[in-house]
Amino acid sequence: MLSAERIMQRCDALARHSELAGGLTRVFLSPENRAANELVLGWMREAGMQAKLDAIGNVAGRYEGDRPGLPCLMLGSHLDTVRDAGRYDGMLGVVSAIECVAFFNAQKKRFPFAIEVFGFGDEEGVRFGTTMLGSRAIAGVFDERNLQATDSRGMTLESALREFGLDPKKIPQVKKERSDVLAYAELHIEQGPVLEAEGLPVGVVTAINGFSRLRVTLSGMAGHAGTVPMNLRRDALVAAAGCITAVEQIARTNLDVVATVGRIEASPGAINVIPGKVVFTIDIRAPRDELRLSCVDQVRREITAICEKRKIRIEIENLQELGVAQCAPWLIAQIERAVAAEGLRVRRLPSGAGHDGMALHAIADIAMLFVRCKDGISHNPAESISVEDAGAGARVLSRFIEEFRAVPA
Ligand code: GLV
Ligand code: MN
Ligand code: MN
Numbered sequence: 001m002l003s004a005e006r007i008m009q010r011c012d013a014l015a016r017h018s019e020l021a022g023g024l025t026r027v028f029l030s031p032e033n034r035a036a037n038e039l040v041l042g043w044m045r046e047a048g049m050q051a052k053l054d055a056i057g058n059v060a061g062r063y064e065g066d067r068p069g070l071p072c073l074m075l076g077s078h079l080d081t082v083r084d085a086g087r088y089d090g091m092l093g094v095v096s097a098i099e100c101v102a103f104f105n106a107q108k109k110r111f112p113f114a115i116e117v118f119g120f121g122d123e124e125g126v127r128f129g130t131t132m133l134g135s136r137a138i139a140g141v142f143d144e145r146n147l148q149a150t151d152s153r154g155m156t157l158e159s160a161l162r163e164f165g166l167d168p169k170k171i172p173q174v175k176k177e178r179s180d181v182l183a184y185a186e187l188h189i190e191q192g193p194v195l196e197a198e199g200l201p202v203g204v205v206t207a208i209n210g211f212s213r214l215r216v217t218l219s220g221m222a223g224h225a226g227t228v229p230m231n232l233r234r235d236a237l238v239a240a241a242g243c244i245t246a247v248e249q250i251a252r253t254n255l256d257v258v259a260t261v262g263r264i265e266a267s268p269g270a271i272n273v274i275p276g277k278v279v280f281t282i283d284i285r286a287p288r289d290e291l292r293l294s295c296v297d298q299v300r301r302e303i304t305a306i307c308e309k310r311k312i313r314i315e316i317e318n319l320q321e322l323g324v325a326q327c328a329p330w331l332i333a334q335i336e337r338a339v340a341a342e343g344l345r346v347r348r349l350p351s352g353a354g355h356d357g358m359a360l361h362a363i364a365d366i367a368m369l370f371v372r373c374k375d376g377i378s379h380n381p382a383e384s385i386s387v388e389d390a391g392a393g394a395r396v397l398s399r400f401i402e403e404f405r406a407v408p409a
Pocket of ligand 2: 082089379
């Protein structure tokens with residue numbers, strides 16, 4: 001039997017591995033990440049999988065098909081979280097996939113394909129500022145330069161991997177070929193309000209919106225808050241305030257575009273000092289790549305103009321960019337069949353949030369199943385789903401797997 005209760009309990013168990021007392025923060029390659037990995041490895045083995053930690057820090061489990069060595073249907077999601085996160089974003093997809101495999105294993109059911117379940121080590125990109133390190137390595141699109149990315153304490157990804165007991169030189173070995181992977185399917189909470197508004201427990205994803213991430217550094221002149229007249233200041237934080245408002249305005253005037261300044265740091269950061277330097281991030285997303293790119297151009301132009309007027313030096317770095325990832329029509333059709341067979345209305349919807357499928361798209365056709373979340377809340381400790389919806393999601397996923405038919409590549 002698929003157990004929705006066990007899925008919920010396992011999400012709770014993972015949530016206990018957190019650096020944040022009384023909340024959930026679990027970043028890539030942290031001690032909490034290691035503890036969560038151990039739990040997931042144990043559950044995978046219990047479910048009849050061979051399981052290991054790979055060279056980039058993904059937990060990878062394999063359930064052989066009706067003979068060894070067959071190409072796989074890849075499932076999973078991520079095990080890292082944002083800061084002060086909810087407990088389902090990522091983890092629900094991993095534990096639901098394990099639950100399905102345990103269900104098949106209990107019936108000694110094997111398929112004409114293997115099943116691989118991944119708990120990706122880094123999807124959120126919280127620690128090193130660049131997302132999907134785990135799934136990008138699997139897809140062979142890991143950028144070696146990312147090894148030199150640093151965390152807030154100045155530790156490089158390369159050192160963090162070594163400290164975790166992993167060998168960065170082996171990262172290229174985790175790459176899968178297109179011929180190894182029949183498809184990638186991910187169950188994930190919706191993280192938005194659409195399914196709840198329509199009274200539906202699950203939805204079928206059509207595409208994942210693309211994103212651009214920028215880091216902007218504004219350099220003005222630090223000075224005494226009491227002595228420098230207002231007309232002689234080069235205050236980087238006031239300039240940043242104008243830039244942030246401009247970012248919001250650009251997103252508001254372009255339908256379907258969303259833009260967020262999620263992090264800002266002002267230096268030197270004292271009550272009586274004019275801020276001389278500000279660094280902030282911008283995250284821009286849209287369902288069409290050309291629309292997103294034109295907004296990025298607009299943002300660059302607008303903030304450059306604002307800073308020129310204020311005599312503020314500006315540097316804009318492109319941190320990361322991922323295009324729209326379309327879900328494959330043949331997989332959408334199979335997920336929809338599974339939804340309908342469970343007696344549920346089929347509802348298609350796009351994903352505004354990013355997911356590992358964006359990286360895996362490079363080697364496999366992808367599909368996603370969304371599970372309703374309460375009040376559309378995510379990236380927030382109030383993120384919540386019902387046990388009934390966890391059950392509905394797992395049933396649809398398991399039916400999809402059982403009836404999965406690979407289309408010839
Ligand atoms: C990941 O959750 C993202 O969409 O940023
Ligand atoms: Mn997330
Ligand atoms: Mn997620």
